[in-house]
Amino acid sequence: MRTLTLELVPDVSAFNPHQLKPFYVLASCFNGSEVWARAHGVPHQMAIRNLQTAFVIQVARVQYLQRYTYEQAERLVVSVTRRSLKDGAQVEARTVFEAKPGGTVAEASLCVVPLTLVGDGGELAGLPAPMSNSYLQYFEASERTSESYASPFPSALQQIVESGELVSTYQHPFFVHREHCEFVDQWYFAEASNYAAASRERMVFEQGAKLPYLRRGLSLPMRELSLLFLRPFYFFDEGQVQTRAFRSHEGVCFVHELMKKDVPEPHALVIERF
Amino acid sequence: MLIRLSGTLLRFVDYQKEFRIDAPTLKDGLQQLSAQYPEVGKALLDKGGQLRATHRVFVNGVIVERGQLDRAIGGEDVIDIATAITGG
Numbered sequence: 287m288r289t290l291t292l293e294l295v296p297d298v299s300a301f302n303p304h305q306l307k308p309f310y311v312l313a314s315c316f317n318g319s320e321v322w323a324r325a326h327g328v329p330h331q332m333a334i335r336n337l338q339t340a341f342v343i344q345v346a347r348v349q350y351l352q353r354y355t356y357e358q359a360e361r362l363v364v365s366v367t368r369r370s371l372k373d374g375a376q377v378e379a380r381t382v383f384e385a386k387p388g389g390t391v392a393e394a395s396l397c398v399v400p401l402t403l404v405g406d407g408g409e410l411a412g413l414p415a416p417m418s419n420s421y422l423q424y425f426e427a428s429e430r431t432s433e434s435y436a437s438p439f440p441s442a443l444q445q446i447v448e449s450g451e452l453v454s455t456y457q458h459p460f461f462v463h464r465e466h467c468e469f470v471d472q473w474y475f476a477e478a479s480n481y482a483a484a485s486r487e488r489m490v491f492e493q494g495a496k497l498p499y500l501r502r503g504l505s506l507p508m509r510e511l512s513l514l515f516l517r518p519f520y521f522f523d524e525g526q527v528q529t530r531a532f533r534s535h536e537g538v539c540f541v542h543e544l545m546k547k548d549v550p551e552p553h554a555l556v557i558e559r560f
Numbered sequence: 561m562l563i564r565l566s567g568t569l570l571r572f573v574d575y576q577k578e579f580r581i582d583a584p585t586l587k588d589g590l591q592q593l594s595a596q597y598p599e600v601g602k603a604l605l606d607k608g609g610q611l612r613a614t615h616r617v618f619v620n621g622v623i624v625e626r627g628q629l630d631r632a633i634g635g636e637d638v639i640d641i642a643t644a645i646t647g648g
Contacts, residue, residue, distance in 0.1 A: 404614045411568070411603070411614030411643050470568050520567035522577060548621070 287367055287428045290322045294362040301356040304507035306392060308483070311348050311383065312476035312513075315394040318366035319379035327368065327424040337421050338403040340412050341377065342518070343475040345397040345437045348511040354391035361386040370430045374400070374416035378435050397435035438512045442557055446539050450532030454497055458485035462523040471521040478513050482542040482556035485527035489540075500531055502538045502560050509537070510559040517553040519546065525553070561589050563639045565600070572600035586617070587629035589639065604641065614644050 300310040323329060333339040365382045376397055383392040400421075401412030422430065458481075466477045486503050494501045519525060524547040532539045538560050543552040563579045570577065579596075583589040587609070594601025606612055610626060617624045618640040619633065633639070 404612065411612070413614060413644065471571065472567065518567070520570075522570060522575070523566065 287369065288322075288326050288426065290318070290325055290366045292318055292321060292364045292366065294364060296356075296359050296362050298356055301359070303355070305350055305354055306383070308348055308479040308508065308511050309476050311392055311394050312346055312396075312479060314364055314383070315346075315348075315366075315379060315381040315396055316343075316476065318364050318381045319368055319377075319396060319398075322366045322368045322379070328421055333421065334403065337418060339417060339421050340401045340403055341398045342401060343396055343515050344376070344399045345435060345439060345515070346394070346475060346511075346513040347396075347438060348392060348394045348508075350392050350507060350509055351390050352388075353507065354385050354388065358385065358388065362391075368425075368429065370417065370422055370425045371397075371432075372416075372434050373432050374422050374430075375414075376400075376435050377417075395435075397437060437514075438557075439514045439555065442512055443541065443555065446532050446534060446541060446557065450534040450539060453499055453531040453533050453538070454489070454493055455531075456485060456489035456493070456529040458488050458527045458529065460484065460525050460527060462519050462521055462525065464521050467521050473519040473521075473523075475513070475515060478515070478544060478554050478556055479511060481525070481527055481544060482529075482540070482558060485529045485542055486531075486540045486558065489529055489531065499533060499538065503531070503540055503558070506537070506560040508558055508560055510557075512555075512557040514555040515553075516551070516555070517546070517549075519544070519553055523547075528552075561586075561633045561635065561637045561639055563589060563593055563641065565641050567643045569600055569603060569641065569643060572603055573597045582635070584632060585630050586619070586624065586633050586639065589633060590629065616642050616644055618642075 300306055363384045363386055367380045369378045371378050379396045381394045382390055385391050399414055400417045402415040403412045460481050462473050466473050468474045490500050490504050526545045528543045530541045540558040542556040544554040546553050561581055563581055564577055579593055581589045581592050583592050604615055620638055
């Protein structure tokens, strides 16, 4: 399997007081996947233009492995691998963030679903379909497998809801501005981590005096972040984050459902573990 | 009927979200919208005038099957149109 290595110099904006921001990790993972594709596979623009293939994020995951703050930050080496899974029906991008000096501070992965583009109206509408052979040929044999992505969903959610103690709930509105979107005015997936965090922080702000346990969602570093994307949001959409905080033997967990106004099913789920 | 667009379709209608259209059927409503904004018509309908598979139409929150565009629509009905999935 081919590994591509990138070197980053994270500045102050990449960090919160505890660690690399989830958005930075997710965006770096996504960018690493694109750099890998340009080096070893098919650049995204070429996939759209020549192979009528695009991709959407289905699952994203970040695991923080050791403390790493701005004061420690010199260089960050990001190792990226990319594989075809499920016989071409999924792509996995996996990144390891290694501090120099230091060790592995975080890992992130994305499960991406290929789409076959339909129509020529410029709206980039597509339907899920396994990658064509003309795309798959760019993966080496060791990068193609029938395995599925090891998704934390739905088991992680079930485990929290069934074994955790519900501490409190909160609802927080949001609006999808263009700055939250990528080039076709669809939301950029990594923004989901920011919408969820905004709801958690506001929850702590409003309820933390009455429920001090919630403050652990600010005072402790995040251990793990899992995101599941079910439906897209777009520029101009109005949404609401419905947040539940759970106490478990491992610590506090926040489960966020990102809802679109007037739609009963969630568009995305975000689980933050502290 | 009130037609509401979202997502990538907004660029074809100069970023207006809602259109009040007086038409007896869903198909007539979509054709009126397409006459006003040809680019959105190309995105929504194929050459045979059928809804493309990449788009979803909801009448008062209930999805409409692709072959049901001839259904009658009342003046107060709300039509939501969304792109099923887009790249990105």
